[in-house]
Amino acid sequence: MTVESTAARKPRRSSSKRASAGPKQPAAAEIQLVQLLTPEGKRVEHPEYSIDLSAEELRGLYRDMVLTRRFDAEATSLQRQGELGLWASLLGQEAAQIGSARALRDDDYVFPTYREHGVAWCRGVDPTNLLGMFRGVNHGGWDPNLNNFHLYTIVIGSQTLHATGYAMGVAKDGADSAVVAYFGDGASSQGDVAEAFTFGAVYNAPVVFFCQNNQWAISLPTEKQSRVPLYQRAQGYGFPGVRVDGNDVLACLAVTRWALERARRGEGPTLIEAFTYRMGAHTTSDDPTKYRRDEEQEAWLAKDPILRLKTYLEQTGCADEAYYAEIEAESDVMAKRIREGVRSMPDPDKMAIFENVYADGHALVDEERAQFAAYQASFADAEEGN
Structure with missing residues (x-):
C-alpha cells in the first residue's frame, strides 16, 4: 500500500483542531460600498456622501469615460501592430479615474502609476504624450508642473512616498491645496506604501491615497495579499478609510471630493479603495486567461461603468442619440490623431x-x-x- 493511499484512509481532523488559518476576508457582497449609481443605472442616495450634478456635468463625465476608453483601445491596437513596446490598459477602471480626477482642483497635485490615463486626460495631458514612453522615445512627454500631474511611475508603490513628501511640503508652505497618490491593490503590499501611510499620518499631510483595487496584482488575487479589506488598513495608521464602488463615477467623484476637502482643512490623509475590475490584461505582455475565469469577467462586465451612466442619462433625458453620435465622431477624430502622432514620433538621439x-x-x-x-x-x- 502506498503512502498516499494510507494517508487517504486516515480520518481528517476537524477544523477546530487544526491550526487557525486566520480571519477570512469578507465577500464583496458583505462589505458596504459607497454607491450612488447602481449597475442598472438607478440613482440612489447615501447618508454621508451626496452629490448634485447638472445634466451638462453628467454628460461631461460620460464623454471623459468614452474618450478615455477609446484612447486606451487605440493604444492597445498600436502595441499589437508593433508601434508600442508595451501598454497597460485601464479598461474597466474609467469611473474610478474620471470620477476621482474631476474632484481635483487645478492647484492640487497628482502622483500616478503607469495606468492613470483617465486622470491624465482630466489633467489636460495630451494622450499622445502618454505614448512616448511606451514607444521608447522619451521618459515621459510632458512637463509635470504644467498640469500638476507627475510623470508615470513604473516602480510599484514608490510614488506614494513622493506624494506624501510633496504634501508635507504643501503643508509647510501654508497652501490649501491637496495631493493624490494613485496606486493599485498590488502596490498596497509594498513597504513604500506602508511608509507613506506612516509619514502621512504622523505629519498630518494633505494627501489622499487612492487605491484602485482591480482584484488582480498581475496574476495574484487580492485575497492572497490581505485578510481584511484594503480600506481597513487605514485604521492602523490613524486616518479614515472608505471603500467606494469603483465602477460608479458619481460615487468616486463624491468620495474623492470629500477626502480632498478634508485634506485641505488640515485634517490629514484618507485612504480610498475604489473596488473595481481590470477587464483587460495587466499589460499587453500578460495573458489573463491563464489565471482567471471567464465567469468572473462576465459578472464584472454587467457592472460596466460607462453603460450604467449611459442608462442613467437616457432614463433622465439628459442625453439623446445625437449626443452619443457626437461623442463617437469626436472619438474617431481623436483616434486618428493619436495614430498619426505615434507613427510620426522621431527616434531619439x-x-x-x-x-x-x-x-x-x-x-x-x-x-x-x-x-x-x-x-x-x-x-x-x-x-x-x-
Whole structure:
C-alpha cells in the first residue's frame, strides 16, 4: 500500500483542531460600498456622501469615460501592430479615474502609476504624450508642473512616498491645496506604501491615497495579499478609510471630493479603495486567461461603468442619440490623431542617454560615451566594408 493511499484512509481532523488559518476576508457582497449609481443605472442616495450634478456635468463625465476608453483601445491596437513596446490598459477602471480626477482642483497635485490615463486626460495631458514612453522615445512627454500631474511611475508603490513628501511640503508652505497618490491593490503590499501611510499620518499631510483595487496584482488575487479589506488598513495608521464602488463615477467623484476637502482643512490623509475590475490584461505582455475565469469577467462586465451612466442619462433625458453620435465622431477624430502622432514620433538621439546624468559631467560617463560612439561607428564601418 502506498503512502498516499494510507494517508487517504486516515480520518481528517476537524477544523477546530487544526491550526487557525486566520480571519477570512469578507465577500464583496458583505462589505458596504459607497454607491450612488447602481449597475442598472438607478440613482440612489447615501447618508454621508451626496452629490448634485447638472445634466451638462453628467454628460461631461460620460464623454471623459468614452474618450478615455477609446484612447486606451487605440493604444492597445498600436502595441499589437508593433508601434508600442508595451501598454497597460485601464479598461474597466474609467469611473474610478474620471470620477476621482474631476474632484481635483487645478492647484492640487497628482502622483500616478503607469495606468492613470483617465486622470491624465482630466489633467489636460495630451494622450499622445502618454505614448512616448511606451514607444521608447522619451521618459515621459510632458512637463509635470504644467498640469500638476507627475510623470508615470513604473516602480510599484514608490510614488506614494513622493506624494506624501510633496504634501508635507504643501503643508509647510501654508497652501490649501491637496495631493493624490494613485496606486493599485498590488502596490498596497509594498513597504513604500506602508511608509507613506506612516509619514502621512504622523505629519498630518494633505494627501489622499487612492487605491484602485482591480482584484488582480498581475496574476495574484487580492485575497492572497490581505485578510481584511484594503480600506481597513487605514485604521492602523490613524486616518479614515472608505471603500467606494469603483465602477460608479458619481460615487468616486463624491468620495474623492470629500477626502480632498478634508485634506485641505488640515485634517490629514484618507485612504480610498475604489473596488473595481481590470477587464483587460495587466499589460499587453500578460495573458489573463491563464489565471482567471471567464465567469468572473462576465459578472464584472454587467457592472460596466460607462453603460450604467449611459442608462442613467437616457432614463433622465439628459442625453439623446445625437449626443452619443457626437461623442463617437469626436472619438474617431481623436483616434486618428493619436495614430498619426505615434507613427510620426522621431527616434531619439542615441547619444542623449549620456546627457543630464551628472550636472557637471563625470569621467566615467565620458568614457562610456566614447565606447558607445565607437560601437555605433562599427556598424557604419561594416556596411562600408560590404
